[in-house]
Amino acid sequence: MLTEFEHYLATQANLPNEAIRKISTLAMPRILRRNEFIFRAGEICRHKIFIVNGLLRTFNTTTAGNEHILQFSPELTWTLDVESYDRQIPSYVSIAAVEPSNILLWHKSTFNTLLTEIPAFKKLAEQLISRNIYHSRQRMLTILSGTPEEKYADFIRNYPGFLSRLPLRMIAAYLGISIKTLTRIRHTQLQR
Amino acid sequence: MLTEFEHYLATQANLPNEAIRKISTLAMPRILRRNEFIFRAGEICRHKIFIVNGLLRTFNTTTAGNEHILQFSPELTWTLDVESYDRQIPSYVSIAAVEPSNILLWHKSTFNTLLTEIPAFKKLAEQLISRNIYHSRQRMLTILSGTPEEKYADFIRNYPGFLSRLPLRMIAAYLGISIKTLTRIRHTQLQR
DNA sequence: GTTAAACAAGGTCATTTGACCATCATTCTA
DNA sequence: TAGAATGATGGTCAAATGACCTTGTTTAAC
Numbered sequence: 326m327l328t329e330f331e332h333y334l335a336t337q338a339n340l341p342n343e344a345i346r347k348i349s350t351l352a353m354p355r356i357l358r359r360n361e362f363i364f365r366a367g368e369i370c371r372h373k374i375f376i377v378n379g380l381l382r383t384f385n386t387t388t389a390g391n392e393h394i395l396q397f398s399p400e401l402t403w404t405l406d407v408e409s410y411d412r413q414i415p416s417y418v419s420i421a422a423v424e425p426s427n428i429l430l431w432h433k434s435t436f437n438t439l440l441t442e443i444p445a446f447k448k449l450a451e452q453l454i455s456r457n458i459y460h461s462r463q464r465m466l467t468i469l470s471g472t473p474e475e476k477y478a479d480f481i482r483n484y485p486g487f488l489s490r491l492p493l494r495m496i497a498a499y500l501g502i503s504i505k506t507l508t509r510i511r512h513t514q515l516q517r
Numbered sequence: 518m519l520t521e522f523e524h525y526l527a528t529q530a531n532l533p534n535e536a537i538r539k540i541s542t543l544a545m546p547r548i549l550r551r552n553e554f555i556f557r558a559g560e561i562c563r564h565k566i567f568i569v570n571g572l573l574r575t576f577n578t579t580t581a582g583n584e585h586i587l588q589f590s591p592e593l594t595w596t597l598d599v600e601s602y603d604r605q606i607p608s609y610v611s612i613a614a615v616e617p618s619n620i621l622l623w624h625k626s627t628f629n630t631l632l633t634e635i636p637a638f639k640k641l642a643e644q645l646i647s648r649n650i651y652h653s654r655q656r657m658l659t660i661l662s663g664t665p666e667e668k669y670a671d672f673i674r675n676y677p678g679f680l681s682r683l684p685l686r687m688i689a690a691y692l693g694i695s696i697k698t699l700t701r702i703r704h705t706q707l708q709r
Numbered sequence: 710g711t712t713a714a715a716c717a718a719g720g721t722c723a724t725t726t727g728a729c730c731a732t733c734a735t736t737c738t739a
Numbered sequence: 740t741a742g743a744a745t746g747a748t749g750g751t752c753a754a755a756t757g758a759c760c761t762t763g764t765t766t767a768a769c
Contacts, residue, residue, distance in 0.1 A: 359767085385658055393661045395654065408651040417658075454646070459600040461653045462587065466577055466609075468660050469585040469693040473756085492716065501661040503757050508718055665726085684746065695727050700748055 329377050330429055333401050338449040348439055348446065352429040357381075357422035365419045370409035372430040376400050379426020380490055384498065385418045394499040397423070397487060403453060423491060468501055476500045477510050521569050522621055525593050530641040540631055540638065544621040549573075549614035557611045562601035564622040568592050571618020572682055576690065577610045586691040589615070589679060595645060615683060660693055668692045669702050 330352065334345045353372075357363070357379065364370055366385065374381075376398050383396040383404060395418060398404035409416035410433060431439070440447045467479045480500060481488060488496070493511075497504040522544065526537050545564075549555070549571065556562055558577065566573075570592040577585050587610060590596035601608035602625060623631070632639045659671045672692060673680060680688070685703075689696040 385662070387662055391662070393658060395657055395661075407647070408654065411647060454650075455599070455603060458646075458650065458653070461650070461657065462600065465587055465653065465657060465660070466585060468657070469587075470577070470579055470583070493718095494716075504717085505719095505757060506755080509756090512718080685748095686746075696747085697727060697749095698725085701726090704748080 329401075330375060333375075338445050340443065340445050340449075344443045344446065348443070349429075351435050351439065352431055355428050355430055357426040357428060359422060359425055361422050363420045363422075363428075364406075364416065366417050367415050369413055370406040370416050370420075371413075372405065372432060373410070373436045374398075374404045374420070375429040376402055376404065377427040377429060379428070380423040380487075381420055381426060381428075382423050382495065383418050383420050392498045393501065394495060397484070397491070397499070399487070423495070473500070473502045473506050474510055476502065477507065521593075522567060525567075530637050532635065532637050532641075536635045536638065540635070541621075543627050543631065544623055547620050547622055549618045549620060551614060551617055553614050555612045555614075555620075556608065558609050559607050561605055562598040562608050562612075563605075564597065564624055565602070565628045566590075566596045566612070567621040568594055568596065569619040569621060571620070572615040572679075573612055573618060573620075574615050574687065575610050575612050584690045585693065586687060589676070589683070589691070591679070615687065665692070665694045665698050666702055668694065669699065 331345050331349050334340055334348065340348075352375070354377075363372075363374065363381070378400040380400070381398040381404055382394050383398070383406070384392050384394040386392050396404065398420075404420060406416040406418050406420070408414070413433075440450060467476060471479065477496075477500060480496065493507055494504045497507045500507070523537050523541050526532055526540065532540075544567070546569075555564075555566065555573070568590050572592070573590040573596055574586050575588040575590070575596060575598070577587065579585070588596065590612075596612060598608040598610050598612070600606070605625075632642060659668060663671065669688075669692060672688060685699055686696045689699045692699070
């Protein structure tokens, strides 16, 4: 589990071996079963999370019980709720495993130490934030602009691998459309 | 124009007077007329932009001619297209003035110098990025979750002052609903 | 291996939404 | 000040969408 992470780090940033060792030594490994939560809405996000393998989802549940998915996080990516983590306030989203997953956790204080001690790691962290911002923007446009067909097509294009790993209802919850609409789209596409 | 900006800086960050002077000396003031563009989709975003007064919008126009608004930027806020600015690649959005506006511009190289020379300014910049991220998240949920009524209600709650400054069609373009739907909502609300 | 749960998909129907068009009011411009 | 442009709203109608229910299948859990 740690070797996968170390390999990821080595390919992503120009880090001395010693630094890589240190970062991974301080990680807390954890195994998640399907549907197991890392934290629930109302709790505070206390860790940075790296997904070694598996798939997580970040979502919000309305009082009416509807689920809206903000983000999927597959293997070799990071996740957390930024606002809750930064300010240590209760989160309004939950993060849970879609598939059985292996993850690594760092406590905020630990992670901050690493950031100050290892400049190249700080740089990597900043790059990840940037990518996240670009990505959110793009997603906002997609949600705003499209007909359901276009949203679905965008999803397939951007995340071709996810289709087979996710129940359709989660894709619908991600796209902001009803599952009925989604199956209708798929139905008409099959006929072509 | 510069004094307003200097006042803003003084209240937002713990900056020595000398630093404030320096930052504002390097700003390029510019006056925008209604509907005047700062840059258009396809061009590169070369500046950080501070709105002294007025109101800008960041938007995207589809090939079908539909406009989708990502963001409104009122007085005493910053704006730019992050991805285009960071990577100096063509932007897929445009930024234009909704009202006659006074703005300040800094070239990327100038701004970077300021960031490295003035740590407290760098800190402010990071705070602004964070807030932006929180804000995007929140907006994503709103767009995903709501009925048009809820989206409109959220808009009124979050930006009470904007309603009177914006044409309704822009509010519709921001919420991702048709103007017909928006007027219908307003109509039924009037009757209650 | 059996039972239970989760899931995809289809049917039906009421409601919502958007496209298109016309009208009236307001604002800007020459 | 007249004329043009912009903007808000309403009418009408067709299409899209979601809620609810049922069925058949796949997947997970014990």
